[in-house]
Amino acid sequence: MSFIRLLNDIRIRKKLSLMFITVAVLPLLASGVYLTSKLREVMIMNAFEQATDNVERVRKRTEEVIKVPLDISYQLSNDSRMKSVASRNYDSYIEVIQTYRQYSDIRDYMRLYKGVKSIRLYTPNPTMLNNWEFMQPDSQTMQAEWYTTALSKKGLAGWAYMQDERDLKYYLSLVRKISLDEPKKESVLVINVNSDVLNSILAQESFSTMIVDYHNNIVAANRPNLYGRNLDEVNVGDNMLTQTEGSFDEVMDGNASKVVIASLIPESSWNGLRVISVFTVSDIISDANEVIRVASLVVVGCLIIAILLVYASASLITSRVLRLSKHMSRVGTTSWDTYLDIDGKDEIGQLSRQFNSLVVRINQLMLEVEDSNQQKQLLQQKQNEIKFKMLASQVNPHFLFNTLESIRMEAHLRGEEDLAQAVWQLSILMRKSLEVGSGKIRLSEELHMVSCYLELHKFRYEDRLLYNMEIAPGTEEVEIPPLIIQPLVENSILHGLDRKEGATWITIRTKFTEDREVMVEIQDSGAGISPLKLKELQRQLMEAEDGGMRIGLRNVNDRLQLTYGPSSALSIQSIEGQGTEITFCIPQKGEPQCFQ
Missing domain, CATH: 3.30.565.10 (Histidine kinase-like ATPase, C-terminal domain)
Structure with a gap:
């Protein structure tokens, strides 16, 4: 009821405009919001499917690249010539150099496979020389995590992002323990993967894609500002740091993003890699937002024109209603000779004709009311005279109370306490009764x-x-x-x-x-x-x-x-x-x- 009352208080011109907005504009806006949200969902879903396909493709190509050093490590672990070179006790440096020249398998692998940057074997043999293929591990190397872990994994391969001693650059490296022929002599094989090859795999990806190791080091990325950093430094959420596979929503660098992760654990390895693809929602829907912006401008322009037309139509109606209102105001000032002439057969024209008939009828009734009021005034005057006479004939209540009080005091003086009490109570009762109002x-x-x-x-x-x-x-x-x-x-x-x-x-x-x-x-x-x-x-x-x-x-x-x-x-x-x-x-x- 309050809503209907509020609606009735609004002027017709505004009411028609409000009805147009309610009937046309609001459904249109609701449809636009719904379609826009659906378009956003479709675009985000397509981008998500594309990111998933990209991650799977990168995972497979990365697996092909790291399979090469994995195969080389298998061959070298069974290479008796390499084990002989590493475990042999040399009498002179000349003998060492001659042996190195005769063994060229490591150099051949590096020449044949572009995905391999370098190969070196760390062997604790004091009679050998360091030639970047056979290396004497120093105390720092022997205490490094990758070195001790490789020795403890009994021949399983591991993948670590580590610094090369020759060019001091960081590479994704395979580390693996190699057991030599002599007892208690164990070496660690390190094969560096060519970073350019890994980065070339990601170069064609449209979304931000990276390959990280088990310590969350970014070993390859298609964004230069990400390569070589740790995920902790990139301002990402906990899910990206810990989750191995799947997809989820994430906030990266303050932007709402979608993340797709695929795990890559090579055969016979104690750890692996993760391929992570991230796309920002705002980048995906930027094109859709532009289309929506243009469409919104067109719709707003059409709505403005429609509102102006509705307002003009409402003005034609309200002008006729205002004429009727002015004539009604004149009637309100007891101007009974007014006459309203509004053409048209619609409701307003019909109302004007009924208004004219009503004015004639009211004029007749007013004449009758004046005669009736004169008679009522005369009757009221007679009634007031009667009331005045009745009031004049009433007993003064103060006289009555004073008389009762005199009787009570006389009874009290004579020792008639019961009588005095009764008179006192009668006085209270009568006083309360006379004081009672409505x-x-x-x-x-x-x-x-x-x-x-x-x-x-x-x-x-x-x-x-x-x-x-x-x-x-x-x-x-x-x-x-x-x-x-x-x-x-x-x-x-x-x-x-x-x-x-x-x-x-x-x-x-x-x-x-x-x-x-x-x-x-x-x-x-x-x-x-x-x-x-x-x-x-x-x-x-x-x-x-x-x-x-x-x-x-x-x-x-x-x-x-x-x-x-x-x-x-x-x-x-x-x-x-x-x-x-x-x-x-x-x-x-x-x-x-x-x-x-």
Whole structure:
């Protein structure tokens, strides 16, 4: 309802524009956003599939390149001539040089295979010379991780990114233990892979692609700024550092990226390599964004033209409505001779014709109302005169209270304390009754009036009237209409005590229900009500109110229902000869929900 009210408050011109935007622009924008997201997804999926194919292709070509040094290492590990050269004890340097010249297999491998940069065998033989093929390992070399690991792997090949001692450059190198013929003499074979060959494999890749070793060293890359660095230095996430295979989303250098990783573990190797391809999402969708940008400009231009046309059409409609509004304003200033002429057979034209008929009819009614008002004013004047006379004839309440106070003081002086107390209570009761207005009073004030009322009757009935009040803590502050409980107590005295011999107990009880409603009970042990009369009484309470200003059960019941709703109506239970109980509920919030 609030939305409809808000919509009705908008001017027609803006309302038509808003309807156009709602019906045309928003669905178009929603479709554009949906299609754009789908286009982005398709492009990212195609790029992902391309990256996956590229990674697999690079993995296979890399495997072919490193298979060459792996095969050479197998051949050299079984080459008895090389083992003889490495384990032989030489008597002179001349003998060493002659032996090196006679053994040319290592040089032949380097000449035949472009993928091999260098081959060297580290042998702890003090009689040999270093010629970059056979090397004496120094203490630093023997303590290096790759050297100790190779000796511990019992002939398995390993792959490490290490510095060559000759040109001091870093290469992807195969390391492998070679057992010599003599016991306790073991060598480590190192074969450097040509980095240019590895980089040429990646040169044709469109995405950022790299080959890393098991220490996350980038041994080859198609981006010069990545080659030779460690992944820790490139600002990548933990997944790229630890995951061996698969694909995932990653943030690289602050850009949202897709990463595809393939693992490469050559045969008979204790470790391997990883091929990693990374593409930035923004680079992939840049072309799509350009197309979307151009399409958006075209759509926005069309929408602007459409909005202008809608605005112009709305102006034609609103101009006619404004003419009607001006004539209505003139009628509002009691100009009954106005006449509106709007052509057209649409709703606005029909409304203008109905407006003209309405003005004629209102003019006639105004003449009739003027005559009626003159008669009402004359009647009101007569009624005011009657009220003034009635007010003038009323007894001054101050005179009445002063008289009662004089009687009380005279009774007190003569020692008639009971009489003085009764007069005092009557004075309080009458004062409270005269001060009662149309608002609400606290329950404690109502109970105070009831207490005075009961004490006055107790003065009359003495021991035949007994009463007590059971007031639950917290209920005294509840506000109720005035003179609600006193008429019910009066009913118990008139119809309960007067029609029964002996003493009668009247109990007034308040308590909280489970729903935090205040329940008020007036219970007496009087004569009770017969079933037939009880049924008739309940029927009378349910009927429409008749005339009169009586204060009784009917008056109390009507005021409770008008104030709190039907759920607060009086509930009467009675057993003939045993007594009557009347209850009602006073809600603290909303409509009461208490039941007997």
